[in-house]
Amino acid sequence: xxxxRKKIRKYYEQSIKYLLLVCAGVGAAAxxxxxxxxxxxxxxxxxxxxxxxxxxxxxxxxSAEVDxxxxxxxxxxxxxxxxxxxxxxxxxxxxxxAIYLAEIAKGRFAEILRRVVEVLAGIPSVVFGLFGMTVIxxxxxxxxxxxxxxxxxxxxxLAIMILPTIISISEISIRTVPHGYKVASFGLGATHWQxxxxxxxxxxxxxxxxxxxxxxxxxxGETMAVYMVAGNTPLMPNFGEWLGLTSSVRTxxxxxxxDMSYASGMHRTALFTTSIVLFIFIMxxxxxxxxxxxxxxxxxxx
Amino acid sequence: xxxxxKIRTEKLNLFYGDVQALVDINxxxxxxxxxxxxxxxxxxxxxxxxTLNRMNDLIASVKIDGxxxxxxxxxxxxxxxxxxxxxxxxxxxxxxxxxxxxYDNVAYxxxxxxxxxxxxxxxxxxxSIKAAAVWDEVxxxxxxxxxxxxxxxxxxxxxARVLAVEPDVxxxxxxTSALDPISTAKIEDLLxxxxxxxxxxxxxHNMQQAGRISDYTGFFLNGIxxxxxxxxxxxxxxxxxRTEDYISGRFG
Numbered sequence: 001x002x003x004x005r006k007k008i009r010k011y012y013e014q015s016i017k018y019l020l021l022v023c024a025g026v027g028a029a030a031x032x033x034x035x036x037x038x039x040x041x042x043x044x045x046x047x048x049x050x051x052x053x054x055x056x057x058x059x060x061x062x063s064a065e066v067d068x069x070x071x072x073x074x075x076x077x078x079x080x081x082x083x084x085x086x087x088x089x090x091x092x093x094x095x096x097x098a099i100y101l102a103e104i105a106k107g108r109f110a111e112i113l114r115r116v117v118e119v120l121a122g123i124p125s126v127v128f129g130l131f132g133m134t135v136i137x138x139x140x141x142x143x144x145x146x147x148x149x150x151x152x153x154x155x156x157x158l159a160i161m162i163l164p165t166i167i168s169i170s171e172i173s174i175r176t177v178p179h180g181y182k183v184a185s186f187g188l189g190a191t192h193w194q195x196x197x198x199x200x201x202x203x204x205x206x207x208x209x210x211x212x213x214x215x216x217x218x219x220x221g222e223t224m225a226v227y228m229v230a231g232n233t234p235l236m237p238n239f240g241e242w243l244g245l246t247s248s249v250r251t252x253x254x255x256x257x258x259d260m261s262y263a264s265g266m267h268r269t270a271l272f273t274t275s276i277v278l279f280i281f282i283m284x285x286x287x288x289x290x291x292x293x294x295x296x297x298x299x300x301x302x
Numbered sequence: 303x304x305x306x307x308k309i310r311t312e313k314l315n316l317f318y319g320d321v322q323a324l325v326d327i328n329x330x331x332x333x334x335x336x337x338x339x340x341x342x343x344x345x346x347x348x349x350x351x352x353t354l355n356r357m358n359d360l361i362a363s364v365k366i367d368g369x370x371x372x373x374x375x376x377x378x379x380x381x382x383x384x385x386x387x388x389x390x391x392x393x394x395x396x397x398x399x400x401x402x403x404x405y406d407n408v409a410y411x412x413x414x415x416x417x418x419x420x421x422x423x424x425x426x427x428x429x430s431i432k433a434a435a436v437w438d439e440v441x442x443x444x445x446x447x448x449x450x451x452x453x454x455x456x457x458x459x460x461x462a463r464v465l466a467v468e469p470d471v472x473x474x475x476x477x478t479s480a481l482d483p484i485s486t487a488k489i490e491d492l493l494x495x496x497x498x499x500x501x502x503x504x505x506x507h508n509m510q511q512a513g514r515i516s517d518y519t520g521f522f523l524n525g526i527x528x529x530x531x532x533x534x535x536x537x538x539x540x541x542x543x544r545t546e547d548y549i550s551g552r553f554g
Contacts, residue, residue, distance in 0.1 A: 106362070178398070180394060180396055180398030181398060181400055181401070183357065183360070183392075183394065183398070184394065184398045184399075184400065184460070184463075185400075185410070185414075186357065186360060186387065187355065187357065187387055187391065187392040187394075187464075188387065188388070188391070188410060188411040188414065188463065188464070188467055189384045189385070189386075189387040189388035189411065189414065189415065189467060190384075190410075190411075190414040191384060191414075194414045198410070198413075198414065199400055199410075202401070202402070203400070203401050
């Protein structure tokens with residue numbers, strides 16, 4: 001009797017362990033399956049189109065009967081333009097906001113501000129898109145002319161969308177700088193601003209870089225909001241005019257979502273191949289983060 | 303004739319919110335001497351030390367009244383806090399070098415005070431590290447991370463960092479409590495050197511240390527300065543029963 005009970009308990013413990021293992025495995029398996037799936041669906045394109053042509057041709061006419069084009073350079077360029085400009089706008093603003101929250105804002109006001117930033121992170125991207133269409137695009141149109149649906153509008157929306165990521169991670173890394181550094185700096189007669197720029201920010205550097213990379217990933221992967229405001233023209237941006245900012249652009253993500261509903265055959269395959277390129281971008285960023293955070297840990301351990 | 307003291311406090315009271323941490327502290331600190339502040343944990347000695355270079359200003363809930371004179375100037379009224387902290391340096395309990403090179407740590411102070419020329423910085427860095435008796439150990443690793451030094455070396459580097467801004471008072475908040483006995487001995491020897499040029503006020507938990515290194519000693523208890531005098535008098539001829547009890551190890 002007693003022995004039975006012991007046995008039952010043992011099986012019970014074991015089965016819980018395996019259940020948890022299965023649950024943990026689901027996440028990892030999903031990544032593996034997705035990777036496998038997009039490569040399986042996208043790689044066959046390279047049987048007919050060379051990777052060089054795919055990446056560097058500007059000719060995108062995948063469903064043309066005669067001389068179809070499978071070049072996604074315009075979309076890679078589009079993604080790079082909107083992401084870069086989004087970072088140029090979002091990073092300084094985000095870091096400034098993080099400094100303000102970590103070092104200057106006090107008490108209830110700081111708490112409210114922090115909550116507001118959290119809310120910003122929770123707004124669905126389609127709502128950002130609507131905001132862009134009704135507010136940002138008209139302003140850009142009035143200032144720069146054209147339709148207002150262009151790379152600049154897309155970048156502004158993305159800049160706002162990556163703010164919460166940049167602000168919250170930067171703020172935490174500034175906050176977790178050892179208190180001793182701060183008092184040492186004040187003790188030497190440094191001002192608050194000198195302490196922030198010369199001690200706190202350098203000490204928080206790796207966290208801030210991680211924040212920027214995560215923001216970059218978010219910006220590259222964002223689909224709906226840019227789709228609604230960036231114009232979606234499958235051509236190379238016109239760099240002669242405002243460095244391409246007033247051009248209507250299509251990003252990698254927009255390319256997939258625009259055509260997927262009707263594409264078939266090679267055209268459809270090319271969209272999966274586009275997602276491989278996107279996937280490689282994101283993976284590179286992830287590896288970069290791993291590398292940076294690991295380097296910091298080693299540094300802190302010594 | 304009234305004697306000139308380096309630092310004087312008159313009726314200094316300090317509150318953390320509603321809690322009073324210092325009560326009517328009157329103290330005179332002599333030029334170029336080492337003054338030790340002793341007392342049990344929470345007696346207010348570190349809090350008192352931090353009022354002397356206004357480090358308590360960093361804590362929002364602190365309220366101070368009374369007067370602190372530095373060279374007969376009221377530091378809470380007539381002194382720029384940046385200038386004050388340049389004149390009155392501070393060394394902390396836990397060695398806290400910045401995560402930068404040895405050189406940049408020492409050059410930090412001069413740089414924030416506007417010195418840019420490389421030769422000038424080089425000579426300040428070398429002079430300060432030598433004065434802090436750690437030159438022999440770091441001369442060949444000036445451009446390596448300060449966090450790679452041992453705890454004792456780090457603490458002497460922190461002293462060098464303070465010396466680099468040319469203070470004339472150095473406040474030390476239990477500077478050896480995180481160090482091993484050999485490093486502690488090195489720092490104590492160093493203090494003996496430094497008192498020729500600087501006025502030093504040191505908070506210490508270690509009574510033997512106060513006995514070894516200080517010229518004057520003040521005994522704090524519950525936010526009150528119970529007794530202050532030459533270290534010899536405090537240790538061998540205390541006037542107050544409580545001082546005697548503490549010195550002889552009956553509490554604390």
